[in-house]
Amino acid sequence: MTQNKNFFQLLLSICLLFFGFLSPSSVHADWVYFPYEYNQIYKEKYALELELADIRKQHQNELIRLEEEKKELQSQIRNLTEDLELEKRNRAKEQDEYSDKLRDYDMRLRSIEKKGTDKERTLADENRKREEKDRAEIDSLKRKLEEKERECLQKEQKLRESYESKMDELKERIRNLEEELANLRKLTKEQKRELERLSEQTKEFEEKLAKEITSGQIRLKRFHNKLIINIDDKISFDSGSSELKPAILPAIEKIRDILASYPENYIVVEGHTDNVPIKTKFRNNWHLSSERALAVLEFILQNKSLNPKNFSSAGYGEYQPIVPNSTKENKALNRRVDIVVIPRAANSLGNNHD
Known part of the structure; x- marks a missing residue:
């Protein structure tokens, strides 16, 4: 048991001596390093891994926030669509009412000829103008919502591309550091x-x-x-x-x-x-x-x-x-x-x- 312990301590000392000369102070540096330099590479690699994990977490949080914003916009669109349908039904009901009134006025026109003509035309014009105004407002709201949704999607895409680019860069740096460490281990x-x-x-x-x-x-x-x-x-x-x-x-x-x-x-x-x-x-x-x-x-x-x-x-x-x-x-x-x-x-x- 004591011999095994002494052997393990000797092996640990050799490893510490072996790596003690390594230090990746630069990815493109020469091939020989010392203890503090190797430790610096290891710390930098560990820091980069932490930074990569943090960026991934930030990216995930941003995606969740954008998804929630997208859901909120979709909910607004649904509400507006329902309001539009309700408005259409109300307009249709009013149209029916106006149609009935027009038929009534038409009958009265036949009986009183020109007495009610101007008033009926005024009512018809007002009804038409009101429908056009409501339709224009609804179309404007729909366009604004669609534009807002496009902006959110574009923003989400830019954020995703930015995070992916930065993560790729960090991964490449980590790969270079790992290759550097592997080369340093080949010292004779x-x-x-x-x-x-x-x-x-x-x-x-x-x-x-x-x-x-x-x-x-x-x-x-x-x-x-x-x-x-x-x-x-x-x-x-x-x-x-x-x-x-x-x-x-x-x-x-x-x-x-x-x-x-x-x-x-x-x-x-x-x-x-x-x-x-x-x-x-x-x-x-x-x-x-x-x-x-x-x-x-x-x-x-x-x-x-x-x-x-x-x-x-x-x-x-x-x-x-x-x-x-x-x-x-x-x-x-x-x-x-x-x-x-x-x-x-x-x-x-x-x-x-x-």
């Missing part, structure tokens, strides 16, 4: 080891670059299966220049020494600018960002223990800003060089994600 032991090693590297960078991080020279960001080391542009390059300033060289030296301790990684040096057109010897912001990335890469590779095959550089110009270029401060953040550290198992992780 090797991929887990890569994640652990990347976490170790992150801690080492944080410890050895603590001074530079505090001063704002360096910023670290963990993004799924990548570690991004952001070098502040203000102390790295003069405006419009791709030549590294001496003040940033000690920080980059620390970075390349740490990179040398992890030769299994791939390194991409990325250059970025703001959206202000360049006015120097460079053709455009792409050219400037590429030259800055290359300058950082060449300085890093001065450490001969690093394997150049694992390094590459890229210039993105102003086309991958991290914040809108709406203020001076935001533009400063977008002018940057990123050193992106990618575990060697990235290709296999990407295949699992696909």
Whole structure:
């Protein structure tokens, strides 16, 4: 019994460790996640299911309300139809009465000739006008009721289409999240080891670059299966220049020494600018960002223990800003060089994600 309990606890620990690295912070994100990220996906999925249930309930309540309104309108139509029939019967009865009176007047006309002619014509005209007026009012009420019923049906149809569209959208998001979770469960032991090693590297960078991080020279960001080391542009390059300033060289030296301790990684040096057109010897912001990335890469590779095959550089110009270029401060953040550290198992992780 004790062995079974110990085995169950061991199995639970493995499961928690397995899922602890998962976090779907984005449906279209990379394929590797951590504990809080996986929990975030699970919570989002649960919240979406609750929202879907709530929308279904609202939709059902709205349909019930519209059905009751429709029944009330149908009841009004029936009442008006009954009133119309009653009115018709009354008109028919009055018509019979008027017919009798007309026959009586006709007989009197024969006896007194022209004495009653004008009065009978007046009565006939009044009777005809009254019938026409009543018929017009009844037709008007019927048209209003029919128009009201059409409006209610159109409103019901629009609401149904709106709810169905929103429910379809939520269902699609849930399906995407479920697929993401399924892909995350396919992580291999090797991929887990890569994640652990990347976490170790992150801690080492944080410890050895603590001074530079505090001063704002360096910023670290963990993004799924990548570690991004952001070098502040203000102390790295003069405006419009791709030549590294001496003040940033000690920080980059620390970075390349740490990179040398992890030769299994791939390194991409990325250059970025703001959206202000360049006015120097460079053709455009792409050219400037590429030259800055290359300058950082060449300085890093001065450490001969690093394997150049694992390094590459890229210039993105102003086309991958991290914040809108709406203020001076935001533009400063977008002018940057990123050193992106990618575990060697990235290709296999990407295949699992696909």
